[in-house]
Amino acid sequence: MDQLIQKTIITITSIVITTVVGEFFNVEPIGLFYTAITCVIITHVDFEKLIENAKNRGVGTLIGGVIGIIFSYIPFPLILKVIIGEFIIIFFCEKKLKIPSAIASVVFLIIVYRITSEAPYLYGFKRVLDTFIGIIITVVITYIFKKLNILK
Numbered sequence: 001m002d003q004l005i006q007k008t009i010i011t012i013t014s015i016v017i018t019t020v021v022g023e024f025f026n027v028e029p030i031g032l033f034y035t036a037i038t039c040v041i042i043t044h045v046d047f048e049k050l051i052e053n054a055k056n057r058g059v060g061t062l063i064g065g066v067i068g069i070i071f072s073y074i075p076f077p078l079i080l081k082v083i084i085g086e087f088i089i090i091f092f093c094e095k096k097l098k099i100p101s102a103i104a105s106v107v108f109l110i111i112v113y114r115i116t117s118e119a120p121y122l123y124g125f126k127r128v129l130d131t132f133i134g135i136i137i138t139v140v141i142t143y144i145f146k147k148l149n150i151l152k
Contacts, residue, residue, distance in 0.1 A: 006045045010145060014039035014138040021137075030116075031130045038134025041103075043142070050142050054135045056099045061131040063093060064107025065124040071112050072120035081112050 015036045022032040042053035067089055071081045085108050093101035111124050118126075144150070 003045045006145075007043055010045070010138070010142050011040055011043045013145075014043065014134070014141045017141065018134060018137050031126060034127055034130035035134040035137075038131050039138045042135060042138055045142075047142060047146055050139065054139055057103055058132060058135055059097065059099055060093065060101070060103030061107050061128055063089060063097075064104035065111065065128045067104070068108040068111030069121050069124040071108070072114065078112070082109070085112060 018035045018039055019032060021027075022035065027035075038057060042050060042057050044050040044053055067085055071085045074081065076084075086105060089104045089108055090101045093099050093104050107124070107127060110127070111120050114120065116123050
């Protein structure tokens with residue numbers, strides 16, 4: 001089977017399961033959205049590449065979440081929080097961890113800009129949780145499909 005079709009089936013299946021599970025547990029739409037985004041971003045037909053994508057997404061979200069939460073409680077002007085936070089994130093992710101910094105930056109900015117009225121620590125925790133749920137569902141679905149040779 002063509003890799004594009006395989007990727008499409010894995011992505012849609014992951015999103016459908018995410019949606020069904022989320023609706024069963026009354027997850028708010030924003031949580032479903034972030035979980036589904038994770039499914040879309042990390043899906044790959046090559047299992048090793050999927051695991052690498054999942055690791056980068058998970059670590060990036062965790063770093064952005066932690067730094068965003070910390071910086072949201074520091075009494076600095078917003079512009080300083082953004083400059084210092086982005087410097088730390090880009091340097092740490094790209095130089096030290098050798099992973100893309102984009103996801104960490106996005107999560108950090110969402111928290112620091114307070115695009116929601118929710119407490120930063122709670123919002124950050126929820127986004128990290130949503131991401132890891134999306135990672136787990138996508139990895140399990142891909143593993144099952146590959147193990148059972150469903151996508152030949």
